[in-house]
Amino acid sequence: MNEIKIFSPATVANVACGFDVLGFCLDSVGDVMVIRKTDQKGIYITKIEGFNLPYEAELNVAGVSALAMYDALKPNCGFEIEIYKNIKPGSGIGSSAASAVGSVFGMNELLGRPYNKTQLTAFSIKGEALASKCEHADNLAPAIFGGFTLVKSVNPLEILEIPTPDDLYVTIIHPQIEIKTSEARAILPKNIPLNDAITQWANFGSLIHALHTSNYELMQKSLHDAIIEPYRSQLIPYYNDVKTAVLKAGALGCGISGSGPSIFTLNQGSETANNVKDAMEKVYSKTGIEFDIHVSRINKEGIKIIDCKN
Amino acid sequence: MNEIKIFSPATVANVACGFDVLGFCLDSVGDVMVIRKTDQKGIYITKIEGFNLPYEAELNVAGVSALAMYDALKPNCGFEIEIYKNIKPGSGIGSSAASAVGSVFGMNELLGRPYNKTQLTAFSIKGEALASKCEHADNLAPAIFGGFTLVKSVNPLEILEIPTPDDLYVTIIHPQIEIKTSEARAILPKNIPLNDAITQWANFGSLIHALHTSNYELMQKSLHDAIIEPYRSQLIPYYNDVKTAVLKAGALGCGISGSGPSIFTLNQGSETANNVKDAMEKVYSKTGIEFDIHVSRINKEGIKIIDCKN
Numbered sequence: 001m002n003e004i005k006i007f008s009p010a011t012v013a014n015v016a017c018g019f020d021v022l023g024f025c026l027d028s029v030g031d032v033m034v035i036r037k038t039d040q041k042g043i044y045i046t047k048i049e050g051f052n053l054p055y056e057a058e059l060n061v062a063g064v065s066a067l068a069m070y071d072a073l074k075p076n077c078g079f080e081i082e083i084y085k086n087i088k089p090g091s092g093i094g095s096s097a098a099s100a101v102g103s104v105f106g107m108n109e110l111l112g113r114p115y116n117k118t119q120l121t122a123f124s125i126k127g128e129a130l131a132s133k134c135e136h137a138d139n140l141a142p143a144i145f146g147g148f149t150l151v152k153s154v155n156p157l158e159i160l161e162i163p164t165p166d167d168l169y170v171t172i173i174h175p176q177i178e179i180k181t182s183e184a185r186a187i188l189p190k191n192i193p194l195n196d197a198i199t200q201w202a203n204f205g206s207l208i209h210a211l212h213t214s215n216y217e218l219m220q221k222s223l224h225d226a227i228i229e230p231y232r233s234q235l236i237p238y239y240n241d242v243k244t245a246v247l248k249a250g251a252l253g254c255g256i257s258g259s260g261p262s263i264f265t266l267n268q269g270s271e272t273a274n275n276v277k278d279a280m281e282k283v284y285s286k287t288g289i290e291f292d293i294h295v296s297r298i299n300k301e302g303i304k305i306i307d308c309k310n
Numbered sequence: 311m312n313e314i315k316i317f318s319p320a321t322v323a324n325v326a327c328g329f330d331v332l333g334f335c336l337d338s339v340g341d342v343m344v345i346r347k348t349d350q351k352g353i354y355i356t357k358i359e360g361f362n363l364p365y366e367a368e369l370n371v372a373g374v375s376a377l378a379m380y381d382a383l384k385p386n387c388g389f390e391i392e393i394y395k396n397i398k399p400g401s402g403i404g405s406s407a408a409s410a411v412g413s414v415f416g417m418n419e420l421l422g423r424p425y426n427k428t429q430l431t432a433f434s435i436k437g438e439a440l441a442s443k444c445e446h447a448d449n450l451a452p453a454i455f456g457g458f459t460l461v462k463s464v465n466p467l468e469i470l471e472i473p474t475p476d477d478l479y480v481t482i483i484h485p486q487i488e489i490k491t492s493e494a495r496a497i498l499p500k501n502i503p504l505n506d507a508i509t510q511w512a513n514f515g516s517l518i519h520a521l522h523t524s525n526y527e528l529m530q531k532s533l534h535d536a537i538i539e540p541y542r543s544q545l546i547p548y549y550n551d552v553k554t555a556v557l558k559a560g561a562l563g564c565g566i567s568g569s570g571p572s573i574f575t576l577n578q579g580s581e582t583a584n585n586v587k588d589a590m591e592k593v594y595s596k597t598g599i600e601f602d603i604h605v606s607r608i609n610k611e612g613i614k615i616i617d618c619k620n
Contacts, residue, residue, distance in 0.1 A: 150516060150519065152531070190503060192504050194537070197510065197511075198331065201327070205518045212518075227504070
């Protein structure tokens, strides 16, 4: 196998009470990448479509994670990378994570899988850090493992695969506004009330229990964020209107995807997910802000091969 | 059935990363109580052995919870309560909780179970509040439900039963010193660093996942308390020495039981639990402080009937 075409999925990180540690993988949104072995050693980005991103491997998220793996393994070949980007950078659904995992996943397949999924995540962290200026894995892990993942710690890297109930659907709106990650970080408090923290870990523990037991009612009761949402939601126009409308339409929970501006909901069943889509549309179509909405199952498989060639 | 004899178990609340929400039930330590129907209406505490506690129902934890249930149900009889107290008040292993649940559990059985376990917990909260000056259920819930319980919220009362891995044993030391609950509360910070809170909920979510998957290695990695232990451990002499010794002896984790002074460990297997007992003994026998140590399985059943009479 000399060439591989992959689908690298979008992901939602934070997930309300799971700030900084929980994420899940989307099914219907993602980038396509082609990775090709070359005789010439090194990492070469040869094509980028969709968005304007740097071709220099050292300046490109996919290139940096590829180089991290390449330098560790020192294979007797090089790699060309083509990126067909569908996930808009800065949308809050793991655009840089999709690029970062795509290159290392593809190379790993072409080389006969020398690395496991946790190791691939570790290489991807290097690429992700180029985009977000800090090492975190809460979008990377669900892209690589699929389903829900809990990043227990980054140093050492410890990723837990949490069960995904079958009937869970995501509806996610991406308002076409820009939120700088630096601003989304700067707005957070350094200290928080102990009582709020207790509420948050009660909800988070309950959410993990609910995912294990497919208890949708408990998911609904647990998907609250007492700590981050009050700050970051201020950066997203009409956030509270969207939240009120989607909960009324039956969503189990609603929160900021990553650091925004995308807003995700989790829903039981596709019918509710589509009702939630309509509710989101109704709110945002009045605002004059452009937006996309996606309805997706939770992708249990994660990043996957679409095609391969010798 | 007119008379019932029950075993009301000791419990451990907080459980490291599960501060204020997680608890589990002990098997080998607990009070015995006898509850008897009487023609004369009202709640009467007729015998207390073991420790010096008030006989007036309104001033006794078991009496207050009994009165809460009695006033709600208004049965056509009264109840006598005998308390054979083995759990020392103030030891940090749910002494008041055992009294509070014992009376309502016994009355409920004698009346043909008009209430479910969550409702019994709600009545018990009234008794527990007499002792601890605030309404919480993290010792009550494991005493009533058995195993591990997560009190998601008190208002409304929401209790989750978390699976208990079979091979989990508790070793717990009770140093015979007094810590005032008010002091243990006053020492806590009102605000905590967001980063510590994130670590705590990552650990707590991981612990819930570990209990669901019987993953002892993950329990070991998750049983850490970044927030409360640094404060409260100062109130327990030789806490750090005990912790170092028990972890060396193979304990999965070690923490303050309730607000102390008892120190609990969770262990895989009885052999390790007994090694941990030896390690605790070795540290504390040099200190001149009197102590008890118990080794116990996790009690999956909770409070139970020992005997009943017509």
